[in-house]
Amino acid sequence: MSELIVRDNSAACRAGCGACCIAPSITSPIPGMPNGKPAGVRCVQLDDHHLCRLFGRPERPRVCEQFNFDATVCGEHREEALATLSWLEESTR
Template sequence: MDCRIGCAACCVAVSISSPIPGMPQGKPAGVPCIQLTSDNRCRLFGHPERPAVCSSLAPSVEMCGQSNEEAYRILSLLEQATSPVIRIDCATVPILGKPRSSAGET
């Protein structure tokens, strides 16, 4: 399978933790890569500055589906499924700096 020209789902839907030229901290999910052109093409494609994580992505039906919309949907679901989750015990979290008692009183 070849990339669909102008799709860019993998450049928008997923988070990238490695540095990207112009985005030294990487990019959060749902934010277009700064290296996308107005017609959703990668300015770094084929250049050594392109991050390894981007170069390692290979289009597949499982990742890209049958349309751009499906690619965004699949990649967004994969992003959510692999994002770290922070769990907080609400009984011990201070409210406005005041610890809650074991009975839940503030």
Template sequence: MQCRAGCGACCVAPSIVTPFWGMPRGKPAGVACVHLTPERLCALFGDPRRPDVCSAFQADIAVCGDSRAAALANLEQLEILSRPD
């Protein structure tokens, strides 16, 4: 599956615990990355400063669903389920 243009759910829902360019404290879950453009695209796509976790993410129907709302809900649920006890 190709990323849904204008979605950006993966740039909002998950947390990123490691520091990266532009976000030296990482990114909390539910907060848009500072590199998410108004068109909901990644301004660091293809840039070596892009976090490894973002570069490794592959859009998949099981995660992204059939809409941005579904992707946000699925990613939020995965974030909750992956929290340490």
């Protein structure tokens, strides 16, 4: 089973996944990416261990704060999360 990190009572995240920092487009500014990022591009704030450098910091984009772990989106492993998030991004363009 995948390891999950519980960050608070409403959100959990798979350690080292980072799919939500790669697959979706983000239109709001990100430190180091003032125009946001296109879908499929790795966020500059995602470290080598696939963890967000801005987690819990006020500079973190609101859209990122609002994204919570959801088993139907995140699946059982990172590759499943990347596939689902990429499909959702493409489907909602």
